[in-house]
Structure formats: structure tokens, C-alpha cells
Amino acid sequence: MSSSTASAVSDLAATRGSSASTGDRIFAGLCKGAGIFVLILLGAIIVELFIGGWPAFRTFGLSFVWGANWDPVAEEFGAIVPIYGTIITSILALLLAVPVAFGIAYFLTEISPMPLRRPVGTAVELLAAVPSIIYGMWGFFVIVPLMAQYIQPAVIDSAGELPLIGWLFAGPPFGTGIFTAALILAIMIIPFISATMRDVFQTVPPVFKESAYGLGCTRWEVMWNIVIPYTRKSVVGGIMLGLGRALGETLAVTFVIGNANRIATSLFGPGNTIASLVALEFGEAEAGSLKLSALLALGFILFVLSFIVLAVSRVLLRPRAGQ
Amino acid sequence: MSTTLLAGPHKDLAAAGQLGRRRKRTDSLMFWLAMAATVVGLLFLLSILVTLFWRGLEAMSLTVFTDVTRPPGSGGGLLNAIVGSLIQTMIGAAIGTPIGLLVGTYLSEYSAGSKLGDAVRFVSDILLSAPSILIGLFIYQLLVLPFGGFSGFAGSMALAVIVIPIVVRTTEDMLTLIPTALREAAVALGAPKWKMIVLVCYPAVRSGLITGALLAVARIAGETAPLLFTSLGNLTWSIDMTKPMGSLPVTIYTYAGSPYADWIALGWTGALLITLGVLAINIIARVVLRQRS
Numbered sequence: 161m162s163s164s165t166a167s168a169v170s171d172l173a174a175t176r177g178s179s180a181s182t183g184d185r186i187f188a189g190l191c192k193g194a195g196i197f198v199l200i201l202l203g204a205i206i207v208e209l210f211i212g213g214w215p216a217f218r219t220f221g222l223s224f225v226w227g228a229n230w231d232p233v234a235e236e237f238g239a240i241v242p243i244y245g246t247i248i249t250s251i252l253a254l255l256l257a258v259p260v261a262f263g264i265a266y267f268l269t270e271i272s273p274m275p276l277r278r279p280v281g282t283a284v285e286l287l288a289a290v291p292s293i294i295y296g297m298w299g300f301f302v303i304v305p306l307m308a309q310y311i312q313p314a315v316i317d318s319a320g321e322l323p324l325i326g327w328l329f330a331g332p333p334f335g336t337g338i339f340t341a342a343l344i345l346a347i348m349i350i351p352f353i354s355a356t357m358r359d360v361f362q363t364v365p366p367v368f369k370e371s372a373y374g375l376g377c378t379r380w381e382v383m384w385n386i387v388i389p390y391t392r393k394s395v396v397g398g399i400m401l402g403l404g405r406a407l408g409e410t411l412a413v414t415f416v417i418g419n420a421n422r423i424a425t426s427l428f429g430p431g432n433t434i435a436s437l438v439a440l441e442f443g444e445a446e447a448g449s450l451k452l453s454a455l456l457a458l459g460f461i462l463f464v465l466s467f468i469v470l471a472v473s474r475v476l477l478r479p480r481a482g483q
Numbered sequence: 484m485s486t487t488l489l490a491g492p493h494k495d496l497a498a499a500g501q502l503g504r505r506r507k508r509t510d511s512l513m514f515w516l517a518m519a520a521t522v523v524g525l526l527f528l529l530s531i532l533v534t535l536f537w538r539g540l541e542a543m544s545l546t547v548f549t550d551v552t553r554p555p556g557s558g559g560g561l562l563n564a565i566v567g568s569l570i571q572t573m574i575g576a577a578i579g580t581p582i583g584l585l586v587g588t589y590l591s592e593y594s595a596g597s598k599l600g601d602a603v604r605f606v607s608d609i610l611l612s613a614p615s616i617l618i619g620l621f622i623y624q625l626l627v628l629p630f631g632g633f634s635g636f637a638g639s640m641a642l643a644v645i646v647i648p649i650v651v652r653t654t655e656d657m658l659t660l661i662p663t664a665l666r667e668a669a670v671a672l673g674a675p676k677w678k679m680i681v682l683v684c685y686p687a688v689r690s691g692l693i694t695g696a697l698l699a700v701a702r703i704a705g706e707t708a709p710l711l712f713t714s715l716g717n718l719t720w721s722i723d724m725t726k727p728m729g730s731l732p733v734t735i736y737t738y739a740g741s742p743y744a745d746w747i748a749l750g751w752t753g754a755l756l757i758t759l760g761v762l763a764i765n766i767i768a769r770v771v772l773r774q775r776s
Contacts, residue, residue: 187677191593194585195603198647202606205617208624263520271517280521282769287528289765291705293732294758297739297750298531301538347527354524378510401612408614410708411736435616439711447628459620463613470609 206463213457215450224457230421230437232444237454239461241421245338245431246462249413250406252342252427253349258399261350265357269387270379281358288351296415299344304416308335312428331426336418339427344412349402356398356477360391397476404470408462410435434462532758539755542748547756552718552734555743561753563720564734567635568757570722571714571730572704574639579646580696586647587654592680604655611648618644619709627713635721635728638714642703649702653695657688690771697768701761707732731757 216224216237227238268281312333320329364387372382388395418430419440432440438455445452546560553559586607594600622641627633661684669679685692710716716733717726731753738750 181675183678184676187680188593191585191589192599194582195589195594195599197582198586198603198607198610198651201644201647202610204625205613205621208621209617212620212624260520260523263517264524266513266517267521271514272521280525282766283528284524286762286765287524289701289761290528290531290758291707291732291761293705293707293735293739294531294535294754297735297754298534300739302530302534350524350527378506380510380513381506383513404612408616410614410616415739435614435708438616438620439708442712456620456624459617463617466612466614466617467609470612471605473612474605474608 209460215453216457246433253345256346261353264354295412300415304335341417353402360394400473538751567729568731575642579643583650591658616708619712623712633715633727635724641709646699649699657691701764
């Protein structure tokens with residue numbers, strides 16, 4: 161709304177003398193050019209990754225996506241294991257992160273006393289600012305030993321014997337593995353999801369909430385029956401944004417996932433993700449080799465995955481019409 | 484729950500009391516769960532900071548800032564990594580910020596209702612959350628392979644690509660906050676549009692624009708993945724932009740993954756430095772923004 165008034169005002173300005181309009185044309189051209197540059201940038205990323213991955217796509221065809229082999233010696237490459245690892249760790253991370261992120265957003269918008277809101281909100285945002293390599297180190301030196309000594313042995317002993325679901329918890333307690341990676345990812349995306357949730361919860365018109373309180377609703381009933389239905393789409397958008405972050409996370413995962421190219425059925429088994437495989441194997445890939453091409457092809461697949469998730473998130477997070 | 488609420492006046496007082504107690508129980512259960520979630524979130528931050536100080540202070544000394552990285556067992560510091568990080572971060576921010584500023588200006592001032600504007604906004608938001616490892620691979624394909632090897636310049640370019648969408652977001656958000664009356668006043672005085680934007684709008688949201696640039700610097704200062712494929716890392720002193728260049732995050736990655744105790748200790752010191760730096764910039768950015776409002 162304000163931007164359309166702004167452009168009406170400035171169209172008026174644009175009709176002034178010719179020297180002014182030359183300056184205007186140059187500046188407008190610069191701005192528009194920069195905008196087009198951003199479009200070209202994204203296009204170039206897609207094209208460069210595809211060109212780089214083309215030899216691998218050409219050699220293996222569609223079986224590159226479905227193949228389970230990753231054998232640099234025999235030059236056989238298939239991507240299904242890292243794709244599986246990427247998706248399973250990200251989804252597990254969401255399952256762990258969404259309830260906590262929702263709890264934090266609920267706390268920050270409805271429960272917390274006013275003086276606490278800003279410091280707690282800032283602290284959660286700082287959690288988002290910590291570089292991912294730090295999460296990796298912290299995960300490797302703090303969480304992994306904890307998992308290996310206490311959590312995994314206890315779970316394997318108790319739940320590992322259960323019928324039907326025991327295989328989920330089978331295997332030796334290395335400390336690293338799919339579950340640990342998902343846990344670290346969850347901690348990393350909690351601040352993103354809770355910040356988005358908090359922001360969209362605050363867009364609920366106060367009169368809606370006041371009416372519900374006036375009818376005698378409890379805080380939780382207002383949250384569940386008024387705030388959530390009103391913001392449902394944006395909440396899902398925020399969750400997708402977190403998913404997008406988790407899919408491409410590299411170093412934190414590389415440190416703790418165990419880095420084995422096989423599909424682990426146990427939550428505690430080692431695995432890999434697209435990003436961790438690329439980061440680890442890139443150093444050993446020579447320029448022009450099929451392996452390098454396979455890594456770039458993996459990058460292309462990751463790009464497609466995150467593009468879809470982020471695009472859906474953007475569409476859901478668009479502001480409501482009339483706001 | 485809403486249907487029971489709407490079920491009309493209750494004659495049955497016992498049932499009504501029971502319902503009331505159940506609603507209160509649910510409410511207080513959710514209250515405590517939300518408290519617990521917040522405490523858990525804060526505990527993670529606390530645990531990371533405590534670990535960083537505890538392990539990072541072990542190898543902290545003046546040598547860290549005065550000596551370059553050395554082979555395991557022979558001491559050394561992090562000087563080349565710190566300087567490399569500073570150079571690449573500064574150049575990345577210096578290249579990315581103006582471009583982001585122009586794009587943000589285009590979105591706010593020139594693109595109202597246009598399809599191109601919507602596309603640019605959408606793409607910029609995608610870039611904002613795109614995996615940074617892919618930006619590293621992209622620059623590798625674009626600048627490392629054709630130009631004969633890893634370089635500090637390529638690293639800076641990868642970081643610049645990450646800066647652009649961050650600055651676009653804050654610039655557009657800030658410019659749309661400017662009251663129309665301010666623009667009208669500038670135009671009424673005879674200012675052409677570009678002067679209105681550069682001399683009136685930019686200064687009016689200066690603190691917001693600075694905040695955006697600071698947040699971008701904080702983000703790229705800790706980026707590791709894109710640098711692995713572009714500036715590669717360098718364990719000797721080098722400030723030649725055409726050669727592989729060291730950086731704090733990549734050095735931490737190398738050191739933390741090594742089996743040598745002294746390297747790991749130095750890695751923690753580097754981790755402490757980078758985290759304190761990044762968090763300090765974040766806090767400064769928030770203070771700058773708050774002073775305006």
C-alpha cells in the first residue's frame with residue numbers, strides 16, 4: 161500500500177526537468193539492473209550445478225538418483241543413500257524441533273511477563289546466529305559422548321528388545337548417527353521456526369483474542385482455538401522454512417552423522433547426507449573427474465529439493481491480502 | 484472443546500465443575516510445557532557458551548593473535564586464519580552490500596505491482612535460505628575451475644553472494660516503513676526521485692541499513708561450507724587474493740577433525756573467538772536498530 165503511494169509521489173517527481181530525469185533514469189536503471197542480476201544469479205547457480213553434474217547424469221541416467229552404490233574406485237555413483245539420509249534427518253529434526261519451537265513461541269507471545277520477552281527473544285535469536293561449525297564441534301565433543309555413554313545404551317537396552325519397533329533402536333551405541341544428527345539439526349532450526357511463529361502469532365488482531373478471553377477461554381484455548389486457526393498457513397510456512405534450513409546444513413551434520421554410505425534402519429546407525437558427503441569427498445575429487453561431476457550432480461539434486469521446500473514456504477508465508 | 488463450550492447453560496453443576504477443572508488442568512499443563520520448551524532452548528545456548536569458554540580458554544594466549552598456524556606439536560597461533568577471515572569477510576560484505584542495497588531499493592521504490600519485482604523478491608528470499616554449500620559449489624564452477632585454482636578472491640565472491648539477499652531483505656523492509664509525508668515533502672521541494680531516495684530515504688533509515696549490513700557480516704564471518712570449495716584454507720601466511728587463503732571457520736574445521744590434542748585445543752580457541760565475534764556483532768546490530776525506535 162505504502163509503496164504504491166510512494167511510486168505515485170515519485171512519478172510526479174519524474175516529470176521534472178531533463179537533467180533530473182537523466183539522473184533518475186540512471187538510478188532506476190541501476191536498481192532494476194541489480195534486481196535482474198539477482199534473477200540471473202539464481203539461474204546461473206542452477207545452470208552451473210547442472211552443467212557440472214551433467215557427465216554423471218549422462219553416464220548413469222536416472223539410476224544416478226536411485227543407485228545405492230558410492231564407489232569412487234570403480235567409478236560407480238548412486239545418490240539414493242545421501243538423499244535418504246538428507247530427508248530422514250531433516251524430518252526427524254522437524255519432529256523434534258516443532259513442539260519445542262511452538263512452546264517457545266507460545267511462551268514469548270502469551271505467557272512471558274513483559275520484561276522477560278525481549279531478553280528471552282534475543283537469546284533465542286542468538287541461538288540462530290551461532291555458526292554451524294560451532295554446532296558441529298559442540299555436538300561432536302559434548303552431545304556425542306553423552307549419547308554414547310548414557311542415552312543410547314539405555315534406549316537400546318530398554319526399547320531395542322521390543323517387538324515390532326525394536327529394530328529402530330538396534331545396533332552398537334557409537335554416539336554418532338542419524339538420531340544425533342537430527343538432534344543437532346533440531347537445535348539449529350528451533351530459533352528459525354519459533355521466530356517465525358512468534359511473528360505470525362503477533363499478527364492476530366487483539367480483538368479476536370480479547371473476545372475469546374471475554375467468553376472465559378483459558379490462555380491455551382485462545383492459542384489453540386483462535387491463534388492457531390488464524391495463522392495456520394503461516395505456521396506451516398515457518399516449519400517449511402526450518403525444513404529448508406535443515407536440508408542443506410553441512411558442517412554440523414558432517415561432525416556427528418557417522419559418515420557411512422549405507423541406509424541405516426536403526427536411528428542410531430551411521431549415515432550421510434548430500435551436504436555432508438559433498439563436503440567430505442570434495443577434497444579427494446580431481447577437477448574433471450567423474451566423481452567431481454557426481455558431487456556436483458548431488459548439489460543439483462539438493463538444490464531442487466530445497467528450492468521446492470523454500471518455494472512452498474514463501475507462498476505460505478505471504479502476508480494476507482489487505483494487510 | 485469448542486463444541487462443549489457452546490453446549491448451552493449447564494444444569495448439571497457437577498459436570499460443569501469437572502469440565503472447568505479439566506480446562507484449567509489442560510491450560511496449566513500447556514503453560515508448564517511451554518516454560519520447559521523455553522528453558523530447554525536457553526539451556527542449549529548456555530551449554531554451547533559454557534563449553535566454548537571452558538575449552539576455548541585452555542589454549543588462549545597472546546600467541547594466538549601473533550603467530551601463524553604451525554604443524555601439530557610445535558605451538559603456533561591463528562593469525563593467518565584471523566586475517567584471512569577478516570579480509571574475505573570485508574571484501575564479501577563490500578561487494579554484496581551495495582548490490583543488495585540497490586535490489587532492495589528497486590523492490591521498494593520501483594517495482595510496485597510489477598511481475599519482475601515479484602520475481603526478484605521471490606528469488607531473493609529463496610537465495611536467503613538456500614544451502615550455503617551450494618553457493619560454494621557454484622563459485623567453484625564459475626571462478627575456481629576456469630581460473631586455475633582456489634583463491635581468496637573466489638572465497639570473497641561466495642560470501643558476497645550470501646550477503647546480497649540479507650541486505651535486500653532489510654533494505655526493502657526499512658524503506659517501506661518511511662512515511663509517505665516525508666517523500667512528499669522531498670518531492671514538493673523539487674527533488675528528483677533519485678535524490679529523494681538517496682538524500683532523504685536512506686538517511687531516514689540509516690540505522691536499519693547499518694543493522695542489515697552488520698547482520699550480513701555476522702552471518703558470513705561464520706560460514707565454512709562455501710569457503711571449503713573456494714578459498715580452500717591455507718595453513719601458512721598468505722594475503723595474496725589469487726592464492727588459497729586461510730579463514731577461521733575452515734581452520735577450526737581442520738583442527739577439530741584432527742587427532743592432535745594441541746590442534747583441537749586451538750580449534751576451540753578459534754571457535755570461541757568466532758562465536759564471540761558473531762554474537763557481539765548481532766548484539767551491536769540490535770542496539771543500533773533499537774536506538775532509532
